[in-house]
Amino acid sequence: MTGLTPAWGPASAEGWLDSYLSAAAVLDTLRTYDGPAYDAVVLAGFGEHGPEGVRELVDVPVVDITEAAAHLACLLGRRYGVVTTLDRSCGQIEDSLETAGVARNCAAVVGTGLGVLDLAGDPGRPEAAFLTAAERARDAGAEVLVLGCAGMTGLQRAVGEKLGLPVVDGVAAAVKLAESLVTLDLTTSRAGSHQQPLPKERRWGRRPAR
Amino acid sequence: MTGLTPAWGPASAEGWLDSYLSAAAVLDTLRTYDGPAYDAVVLAGFGEHGPEGVRELVDVPVVDITEAAAHLACLLGRRYGVVTTLDRSCGQIEDSLETAGVARNCAAVVGTGLGVLDLAGDPGRPEAAFLTAAERARDAGAEVLVLGCAGMTGLQRAVGEKLGLPVVDGVAAAVKLAESLVTLDLTTSRAGSHQQPLPKERRWGRRPAR
Amino acid sequence: MTGLTPAWGPASAEGWLDSYLSAAAVLDTLRTYDGPAYDAVVLAGFGEHGPEGVRELVDVPVVDITEAAAHLACLLGRRYGVVTTLDRSCGQIEDSLETAGVARNCAAVVGTGLGVLDLAGDPGRPEAAFLTAAERARDAGAEVLVLGCAGMTGLQRAVGEKLGLPVVDGVAAAVKLAESLVTLDLTTSRAGSHQQPLPKERRWGRRPAR
Amino acid sequence: MTGLTPAWGPASAEGWLDSYLSAAAVLDTLRTYDGPAYDAVVLAGFGEHGPEGVRELVDVPVVDITEAAAHLACLLGRRYGVVTTLDRSCGQIEDSLETAGVARNCAAVVGTGLGVLDLAGDPGRPEAAFLTAAERARDAGAEVLVLGCAGMTGLQRAVGEKLGLPVVDGVAAAVKLAESLVTLDLTTSRAGSHQQPLPKERRWGRRPAR
Amino acid sequence: MTGLTPAWGPASAEGWLDSYLSAAAVLDTLRTYDGPAYDAVVLAGFGEHGPEGVRELVDVPVVDITEAAAHLACLLGRRYGVVTTLDRSCGQIEDSLETAGVARNCAAVVGTGLGVLDLAGDPGRPEAAFLTAAERARDAGAEVLVLGCAGMTGLQRAVGEKLGLPVVDGVAAAVKLAESLVTLDLTTSRAGSHQQPLPKERRWGRRPAR
Amino acid sequence: MTGLTPAWGPASAEGWLDSYLSAAAVLDTLRTYDGPAYDAVVLAGFGEHGPEGVRELVDVPVVDITEAAAHLACLLGRRYGVVTTLDRSCGQIEDSLETAGVARNCAAVVGTGLGVLDLAGDPGRPEAAFLTAAERARDAGAEVLVLGCAGMTGLQRAVGEKLGLPVVDGVAAAVKLAESLVTLDLTTSRAGSHQQPLPKERRWGRRPAR
Numbered sequence A, B, C, D, E, F: 001m002t003g004l005t006p007a008w009g010p011a012s013a014e015g016w017l018d019s020y021l022s023a024a025a026v027l028d029t030l031r032t033y034d035g036p037a038y039d040a041v042v043l044a045g046f047g048e049h050g051p052e053g054v055r056e057l058v059d060v061p062v063v064d065i066t067e068a069a070a071h072l073a074c075l076l077g078r079r080y081g082v083v084t085t086l087d088r089s090c091g092q093i094e095d096s097l098e099t100a101g102v103a104r105n106c107a108a109v110v111g112t113g114l115g116v117l118d119l120a121g122d123p124g125r126p127e128a129a130f131l132t133a134a135e136r137a138r139d140a141g142a143e144v145l146v147l148g149c150a151g152m153t154g155l156q157r158a159v160g161e162k163l164g165l166p167v168v169d170g171v172a173a174a175v176k177l178a179e180s181l182v183t184l185d186l187t188t189s190r191a192g193s194h195q196q197p198l199p200k201e202r203r204w205g206r207r208p209a210r
Helices: A016-031 A051-057 A065-074 A087-100 A124-139 A156-163 A170-183 B016-031 B051-057 B065-074 B087-100 B124-139 B156-163 B170-183 C016-031 C051-057 C065-074 C087-100 C116-120 C124-139 C156-163 C170-183 D016-031 D051-057 D065-074 D087-100 D116-120 D124-139 D156-163 D170-183 E016-031 E051-057 E065-074 E087-100 E116-120 E124-139 E156-163 E170-183 F016-031 F051-057 F065-074 F087-100 F116-120 F124-139 F156-163 F170-183
Strands: A041-043 A062-064 A080-084 A106-111 A144-147 A167-169 B041-043 B062-064 B080-084 B106-111 B144-147 B167-169 C041-043 C062-064 C080-084 C106-111 C144-147 C167-169 D041-043 D062-064 D080-084 D106-111 D144-147 D167-169 E041-043 E062-064 E080-084 E106-111 E144-147 E167-169 F041-043 F062-064 F080-084 F106-111 F144-147 F167-169
Touching: A016 A051, A016 F016, A016 F051, A041 A051, A041 A065, A041 A170, A051 A062, A051 F016, A062 A065, A062 A170, A065 A080, A065 A087, A065 A144, A065 A167, A065 A170, A065 B065, A065 B170, A080 A087, A080 A124, A087 A106, A087 F087, A106 A124, A124 A156, A144 A156, A156 A167, A167 A170, A170 B065, A170 B170, B016 B051, B016 C016, B016 C051, B041 B051, B041 B065, B041 B170, B051 B062, B051 C016, B062 B065, B062 B170, B065 B080, B065 B087, B065 B144, B065 B167, B065 B170, B080 B087, B080 B124, B087 B106, B087 C087, B106 B124, B124 B156, B144 B156, B156 B167, B167 B170, C016 C051, C041 C051, C041 C065, C041 C170, C051 C062, C062 C065, C062 C170, C065 C080, C065 C087, C065 C144, C065 C167, C065 C170, C065 D065, C065 D170, C080 C087, C080 C124, C087 C106, C106 C124, C116 C124, C124 C156, C144 C156, C156 C167, C167 C170, C170 D065, C170 D170, D016 D051, D016 E016, D016 E051, D041 D051, D041 D065, D041 D170, D051 D062, D051 E016, D062 D065, D062 D170, D065 D080, D065 D087, D065 D144, D065 D167, D065 D170, D080 D087, D080 D124, D087 D106, D087 E087, D106 D124, D116 D124, D124 D156, D144 D156, D156 D167, D167 D170, E016 E051, E041 E051, E041 E065, E041 E170, E051 E062, E062 E065, E062 E170, E065 E080, E065 E087, E065 E144, E065 E167, E065 E170, E065 F065, E065 F170, E080 E087, E080 E124, E087 E106, E106 E124, E116 E124, E124 E156, E144 E156, E156 E167, E167 E170, E170 F065, E170 F170, F016 F051, F041 F051, F041 F065, F041 F170, F051 F062, F062 F065, F062 F170, F065 F080, F065 F087, F065 F144, F065 F167, F065 F170, F080 F087, F080 F124, F087 F106, F106 F124, F116 F124, F124 F156, F144 F156, F156 F167, F167 F170
Parallel strands: A041 A062, A080 A106, A080 A144, A144 A167, B041 B062, B080 B106, B080 B144, B144 B167, C041 C062, C080 C106, C080 C144, C144 C167, D041 D062, D080 D106, D080 D144, D144 D167, E041 E062, E080 E106, E080 E144, E144 E167, F041 F062, F080 F106, F080 F144, F144 F167
Antiparallel strands: none
16 A cells, blocks of 8 residues: 655645645646556545546546545444534535435534644544544434544544444545455446546646646 | 355345345344354345344344445446346335435436346346346436346446446445455444344244244 | 234334334234234334335235324424334334335434333323423424324323323324225225235245245 | 305416415405304315415314325325326425425326316316326326326326326315314414414405404 | 515514415515516515515516525525524425525524514614524524524624624625626526416405406 | 636646646635735636635635526526536536535536537537537426536527527626625625635645745
């Protein structure tokens, strides 16, 4: 597994501007990638834009951590909840779940009030904030929880035990789903929505096209 | 992987009566199972009842082929379609997708007119019937197809190539999802809906309780 | 009016396993019934599975108490609420209302915390628990209440007066709707979903087929 | 059963202007009614406005033929269709079903192209037009049909036999539902939406208030 | 801009009976209007019935303040809330938003407990009541507020500043939208639903037809 | 009115990759804009991403042509249809309408098979293609049509007359809505979703941050 971070874009994605900038940077990264071949792409921005564009671009399966977490969560209980970073991101996540087709069983998306970069500090702080937000999701009917940010990866065991609920990490979920699609020899449909990008001039930032 | 077929129930499941009878038989089979330990349960009746009851009964992950196929199909295109056996089963499948939380991206559930047991005969007949029904699903917007019966397993490659669309086999999909959940150490939430069956007297057919 | 209780099945239905077992037992009871002819079937398990299967099996109208109560409740106010037994049953009831086509005006399904068999004891306890849960349904917008368990029959007058709201008993509602259908000479459509069960081998428990 | 026709309003109701005029006239008729006491009100304008206002005004149960037909149709099949008069009325009927909470299982509302007053002539013409429109509803998934105009009452037997489908007459359905509510001692909730009209000056047409 | 008040109808509209009476009176007013020509019609009853009927009647654009406020509110935030007069009106407003096609982004409709005619008194009282109700809408997710009664016009600046949220006055919104449609030379479609009223006898109150 | 075209991005936007690239380029253009002050922003990419990000970035009202056209279309008929360029764009447009809260009354989004750049050639070709696609939208229930691409601006009069339907041009609609918001002194809510971008490092293309 190779991790790629775009050479440009925002330091972290919190809100729509960051998300669109990040989507373009991710697409540029994959478009110009010339490393070893790969079997699948996992997109690790929770609730962020981009997956449909990546599906147009590459011929291998593409799995986003948002949808991956939601798909597995649906298998573990009747309703799931997402606990994420800032409140401002909740609406964007709800929209992502809706267009991915998995919002129906989502009971709530709840913010912890912590920014993405706050997650890197003292591990106790995210855990406490997660537990508080998780109670709100539970009161709204969630029987399963989803870590609503790739930066929360690693929390699932500790908070799951304290809450007595299954907690899904989207990154791990997406890797497993990507492996599953590869094994089953399945990849994105080219019929209808996700056709390859049409050949045309495109400039990726203020530099000459290529 | 061990395959279990209930010692009672219908010869095949086509319609609600068969589905409820089958659900009870599957539950009885698992309840009285005394073979080697298992890590997960895959339920192989497309659109059939039972998964929530099995989730109450066992402590390992439970994946139904209906929901499994739909979850993977959502990752492969914007809308998917299901091609199943008899028209009478379409409504029941639609209800199953709805309660599993994955109906949003389903463009159509279409019948082939073939009964479950007809699938076992000349392989050309199911394939031709599948292709005809698949065109209807495609016209309704499906970009990905799902085999809507466990008895169709094996058709996916041939029809996929002819249609130029990814075709998901629910049995294979469910096995992969079950393996994923086991690897990620995730199982059904006991909070809320899927609590263990309450201790009480239950008679499984016209015989003394046990 | 003749009451039938299946010779097998669970002592009471609380959760999906019980519901599927009960559905199979109800179908077996009707399938092997050889008493006097009847004009309609009323199914008295609130939120339980089975109605669609019974509609396949018999040629007379079939009315389930869940849907009956909801249909009448829709005529009495803009939103209704259901007060039921255990919290674990709420999700199953919501799914039943959804597939019956009457969930749109349901404001809430609320549990009392009492098991089905607890309802048979001191009548004051269910009443108090009902009133507490009813307040939650009312806060969620319910203008009409539904007794969410056949074992609550009889409570409607006392709690209705105390709450100042109409309270619908599903058993009485279903009997009236069944009578209406009989009088109007209407019965289940055989077109599409509810065709008669196909002739095939079926075993109803671990005994020889018949 | 006493039939009342408002002393004012449109000769027939086809479209929203007619529907609102008719609703006001019906309310005025009931408001000023001074005949013998009555136990319930049946409103016989299919898809027309008014039921909620009548529920505010009178203390007895109020049943509209639109919702009544839909409620019974839901008990007879998985999806129902409405066959009505002019195409212009279809949208208004869809809205009525939606706000009454029974649109979920409606597969289609189809016009026959006949005006309300055309229904009174040669009985063969409505029947033929109904059968043509019914085929479209059936193709859209309807397993049960509803007569979408009070003026169609009487057609149900002939067209039902020819189509092999149950056909619900809203007038008969509403009478049965009204009788059911009266027998069960249930009437409109005064909590929330349907409170009695506030005392205030109201002029019912260009004449002095009273 | 010319303001018209019907010569008959209710002193204010609170509830369905008032709304239907008002709709008929508004239609009668427009039908018999013989003043200077006009370019558009603005309907100033929040959540009231009538717009579709007026669209059938006149050839110029028709904009209702309910839908106008909702349309502009959707442009200002992800979810909006409506603060209206009595609680009894909330359901009717929700239904109006739904059939107008703009309910999806409505987070809540909340009553202040003040009647329409109470709004004309001491300006401090509506403001305080509005602020209290607005907090409930905000807690439900509203990022933008709508004045839910034409009688609240003028409050938007004061409450908007105190709440730190955009507040939309439906009357002003509707005037702007009507001007926009006139400038763009757009008016109601005559295809389908909003055809002109059919020529037929109609009596508008208890007097001879004309 | 000043038109801005980003200095980078795709030559035209057809599909998700183009849409995300375009969104980032539009944001960069506005972020670095140093011309005269402006009162509002109109975004002229039909169905494209970006509006929410622009709402975070600027303090003036932001109106996208997709949502603008849909809002006005809702005022002109009960259901509207969108006629756009390539079929591959239809899904993306449907998603945009959904998240903007105006999909409810959309009867269909139909492609003409013409690319964005094809629209610039012989004017007869787009018109003929539009009329063909418009018939499909009409059959699906559309009473009003929307030009589904900024490049179609100018077609509305000719096709509207031939179809006998109102046709909304999103660019004109958005300009009018933006003017309306400016006149009413309304701008994007900063509560909840559309807060200003957080201060952090962001690189807009492969160059040093600034």
